[in-house]
Amino acid sequence: MRRFQGLLLALLLSPLYAAYGAVVIVRAIVRLYRFCGRARVSLAREVHCQNGHPNATTGRWECASCRAQYHGWVGRCRVCGAGASWFPCSTCQVGIPLPWERT
Ligand SMILES: [Zn+2]
Ligand SMILES: [Zn+2]
Structure with a gap:
């Protein structure tokens, strides 16, 4: 039972x-x-700013954390490893938030 x-x-x-x-x-x-x-x-190879300008995600960048110039993918500093959350449009300088930083 x-x-x-x-x-x-x-x-x-x-x-x-x-x-x-x-x-x-x-x-x-x-x-x-x-x-x-x-x-x-x-x-994504490029992202667009608010004004619609295409911006390559690879190139020459300045790290906001350690101020080093680095080359390559925008998302992470090659020198200190800090993640980037935005970068300025190469045409109009408007800040472009990186889409993968938003969850
Ligand atoms: Zn850095
Ligand atoms: Zn722009």
């Missing part, structure tokens, strides 16, 4: 376990989707 009760309890709890499993899976999918979205914008 006790064994039967245990089985009944497991049967009653199984939908809860299933629901928990579904939550974990959905959460993992959402995380993966967000990661892919961020990777996609990080790999």
